Amino acid sequence: MDLNLVLQSLISGISIGCVYGLIGIGFCVIYNASGIVNFAQGAFVMIGGMATYVLMTDYNLPYAVAAICAILLAGIVGAVVERLVVRPLWDRNAAMFVMILATLAAQIVIERLAYILVDDQPKTLPPFTDIAPIRLGGIAVNYQSLWIVGCSVLIILALNSFFRSTRTGKAMRAVSINAEAAALQGIPVSRMLTLAFVLSAMLGAVAGILLTPTQYTAFNMGVPFAISGFIAAIIGGFGKPLGAFIGGIALGVIQSMAILGLGAGFKNVAALSLLLLFLFFRPSGLLGSTR
Amino acid sequence: MTNSPSTTSPEAPGLARPHTRHFGSAAVWALSAAIIGYALVFGGYMATIVAFALIYAVFVSGLNVFMGLTAQVSFGQSAFAAIGGYTSAVLTTTYEWAPLPGMVAGLVFALVAAFLIGFPTLRLKGHYLAMATLAIGLITYEIAVEWESVTQGYLGISGIPPLGIGPFEAVSDRAILSVLSVIVVILAFAVTRIRRSRLGRAFSAVAGSEEAAGALGINVSRYKLVSFLIAAAIASLSGSLFVHVVGYVSPEVFGLHMVILAFTMVYIGGLGTVAGPLIGALIISILPEVFRGMKDYQDLAYGVTMILILIYAPKGIAGVAGALDARRSA
Numbered sequence: 001m002d003l004n005l006v007l008q009s010l011i012s013g014i015s016i017g018c019v020y021g022l023i024g025i026g027f028c029v030i031y032n033a034s035g036i037v038n039f040a041q042g043a044f045v046m047i048g049g050m051a052t053y054v055l056m057t058d059y060n061l062p063y064a065v066a067a068i069c070a071i072l073l074a075g076i077v078g079a080v081v082e083r084l085v086v087r088p089l090w091d092r093n094a095a096m097f098v099m100i101l102a103t104l105a106a107q108i109v110i111e112r113l114a115y116i117l118v119d120d121q122p123k124t125l126p127p128f129t130d131i132a133p134i135r136l137g138g139i140a141v142n143y144q145s146l147w148i149v150g151c152s153v154l155i156i157l158a159l160n161s162f163f164r165s166t167r168t169g170k171a172m173r174a175v176s177i178n179a180e181a182a183a184l185q186g187i188p189v190s191r192m193l194t195l196a197f198v199l200s201a202m203l204g205a206v207a208g209i210l211l212t213p214t215q216y217t218a219f220n221m222g223v224p225f226a227i228s229g230f231i232a233a234i235i236g237g238f239g240k241p242l243g244a245f246i247g248g249i250a251l252g253v254i255q256s257m258a259i260l261g262l263g264a265g266f267k268n269v270a271a272l273s274l275l276l277l278f279l280f281f282r283p284s285g286l287l288g289s290t291r
Numbered sequence: 292m293t294n295s296p297s298t299t300s301p302e303a304p305g306l307a308r309p310h311t312r313h314f315g316s317a318a319v320w321a322l323s324a325a326i327i328g329y330a331l332v333f334g335g336y337m338a339t340i341v342a343f344a345l346i347y348a349v350f351v352s353g354l355n356v357f358m359g360l361t362a363q364v365s366f367g368q369s370a371f372a373a374i375g376g377y378t379s380a381v382l383t384t385t386y387e388w389a390p391l392p393g394m395v396a397g398l399v400f401a402l403v404a405a406f407l408i409g410f411p412t413l414r415l416k417g418h419y420l421a422m423a424t425l426a427i428g429l430i431t432y433e434i435a436v437e438w439e440s441v442t443q444g445y446l447g448i449s450g451i452p453p454l455g456i457g458p459f460e461a462v463s464d465r466a467i468l469s470v471l472s473v474i475v476v477i478l479a480f481a482v483t484r485i486r487r488s489r490l491g492r493a494f495s496a497v498a499g500s501e502e503a504a505g506a507l508g509i510n511v512s513r514y515k516l517v518s519f520l521i522a523a524a525i526a527s528l529s530g531s532l533f534v535h536v537v538g539y540v541s542p543e544v545f546g547l548h549m550v551i552l553a554f555t556m557v558y559i560g561g562l563g564t565v566a567g568p569l570i571g572a573l574i575i576s577i578l579p580e581v582f583r584g585m586k587d588y589q590d591l592a593y594g595v596t597m598i599l600i601l602i603y604a605p606k607g608i609a610g611v612a613g614a615l616d617a618r619r620s621a
Contacts, residue, residue, distance in 0.1 A: 109594035
């Protein structure tokens, strides 16, 4: 097989993998704060790309301003989902799959609102910088891939220092280790849960904005990306943000290799089989401890 | 976060209960019978809707055994419906089998698949189990799309003969509705029997606490597998019924939508109850017809209703009716 083609796929795999990683980290942030797996995560990815598009075309905002507004909007929606859907169930000690179902229902509601408020047409955003791709021998690296990788690495570093150095970040880590003990130390556990949803929604929105120029966004694009993000989180060892990022890249690379080797139809089968392999043989993930 | 055992064993199985009145539960059955009766008498579009609802009631009954009685979770039951449906479709069209043997073949394939899948999958718990089963459902969907030589991909298979045994064929709306009603009643009866049997008590123990059940000498993994197999068999049956009633099958039938719809039905109806799957399937199938005028808002209303029910009536309609009976007899 042509080596250039393999390298080219590798690059596109890594860049989409970074997006999966960001979505996966969103899962981890909420899971660590509450033990909840939020299946509405895909909705935030959709809001990111969709809101940026609407703000740019209908309100003529500059790209960067529209993107920041979209991220903030996703954060607000995250807080609303937490307050209106997750909180009441949390207070009633709902079973795990009730929570899964409720967040899925929230996903449907947000999807449908987007459909009613905007429309059902797929939309795309212009690349961040519209310059011809860099040529390295026979491979072309487009700038959007560089933006995706660069932004993702910056976000990981920022998140890392947030969790390690700030008071709020430390408090969130304390809650994830032991919520009751954290409450006894005077940490407002309930506010941390809301904050986790806001943070994770904003991460999802960033992922959505980064990926829309390379693909497209539509009201119903969230679920497939949420599933990929979830697989990334599982591969990394659930609850480990760095693991989710590595898992995302691994997933992206394997998917693009599957497209290259087996055809585009096998993209999802490869991803889901990878998930099953990890669940069966190493449920604690790459970074998890072996029991 | 385990499921509370109270939803899975509402009565002490095997014991004669003190004289309680079942007005609430009876009302649920009466309402279901009234809806089916209306469809039987007046036919037309309503008959089609109710027929779909009954097929879903079959599927949801299976889900109810696994989720309601045994408190496990599977987002992948659509896989077994797909196996049943496609086996029936392929055997009756390409190989010109009669519907019944085709259905049995589908059942066998579904059981074999469930056995092979269940072995590694059922060791998982909680979110991992949910995800693994979801993955299995989605992989089956992808296979149905990609394996074009057998499934004809997105195009689907058409020209599937109606249900029938020998010379009898269920072609008219009434015949289809009658056959489906009989199957639903038989299933409801079977679930009642299972619930009160040794098997059902073991399921209930597993649902309550796997550790405690194990300590009592119940082979937890074996009963989980049995429950999974029952659910898969029922799902396969519903898949076969679907393709024969509609005469057409495509991968979309067994997509994620089916799973979400079935989960809604089992929750609206009442998880772990006998009447729940039926009333849940009927209501969820008919509601969209009620809101037909507001087409765009239909899914929105559906999502909001779902969230409200999960928060305020987590035991569903049959659960509420049962609770009313319990209060009356107390």
